[in-house]
Amino acid sequence: MFRDFTNKIGNIFSSKRIDENSLTELEELLLTADVGIETADKIINKLRNEKFSANFDINEIKSKLSKIILEIIEPYQGYLPNIDNNKPTIILCIGVNGSGKTTTIAKLAHHYNNMNYRIILGAADTFRAAATEQLSEWGKVLGLEIITGVHNSDPASIAYRCVESTLNNDFDIGIIDTAGRLQNRSDLMEQLKKIYKVVESKNNYLNQKTIMIIDGTTGQSSIKQVEEFSKYAKIDGLILSKLDGSAVGGTIISIIDYLKVPVLGIGIGENKSDLEEFNAKKFIDRILKN
Ligand SMILES: Nc1nc2c(ncn2[C@@H]2O[C@H](COP(=O)(O)OP(=O)(O)OP(=O)(O)O)[C@@H](O)[C@H]2O)c(=O)[nH]1
Ligand SMILES: [Mg+2]
Secondary structure (H helix, E strand, O other), X not given: OHHHHHHHHHHHOOOOOOOHHHHHHHHHHHHXXXXXXXXXXXXXXXXXXXXXXXXOOHHHHHHHHHHHHHHHHHHHEOOOOOOOOOOOEEEEEXXXXXXXXHHHHHHHHHHXXXXXXXXXEEEEOXXXXXXXHHHHHHHHHHOOXXXXXXXXXXXXXXXXXXXXXXXHOOOOEEEEEEOOOOOOOHHHHHHHHHXXXXXXXXXXXXXXXXXXXXXXXXXXXHHHHHHHHOOOOOOOEEEEEOOOOOOOOHHHHHHHHHHOOXXXXXXXXXXXXXXXXXXXXXXXXXXXXX
């Protein structure tokens, strides 16, 4: 797919002309790669104002495109939360149904396990019957303790128990899973707010990080998702999952351009080690590789 993307850029500019036709075709290509219309417009306008050598080649286009996109996204290149040795960190993972929250939690736990931090998991998705089991399975694989509750019990109380256990048992990190919810379900969004507040109430004693997990293949509707979730919880950053598949991942470019929210990491598979810290340059190089 990435190769395809670069080939298409090559085809568009095979006539070696930067004109309205080729720029329109490039804009359409950006749209198919999930870059939103406003951001694609911005990129094309900037490219239009660039000076090209008389006999430019595909590499010159790619390098200018890369520079323009990098200017947009690099300021929002975040990093996975740093852990303070003197104050535990609670990472709350939120997002819509199936976005990759539980899998990303396993990946985060694996990441911090490798750094020898003491980690506990909180299974605050009591909504979906098999959710606790799914996180417990990961807990077993990773050798981690996990706080659970019964089906349909109050997820905020599980979050509370996870926070208490983190504080009282000298864990460095508590990672809390939540049920997937659509942003238009106000009852579930209020529930999320309650979970968030439970963590926030202990802010003097811990570092609170809220990460929203976005399915990287979702496209433009993810912008709305982040906007809505932000009304109920202060989001510290995003992790985009499922960027190992056919998605080019242009969503990242528009999310950043539109919402100015840091992207911390990307998910590139279903295994525990398939999480990478987000690197803007590497991300663009991957899209524009030969
Ligand atoms: N290919 C790929 N699949 C992923 C990735 N992350 C998650 N998945 C898969 O996506 C599906 C949903 O992942 P979950 O982690 O269960 O998503 P969730 O957000 O916890 O789902 P709910 O709790 O039901 O809202 C699973 O089949 C995962 O294996 C990724 O980075 N790449
Ligand atoms: Mg889940």
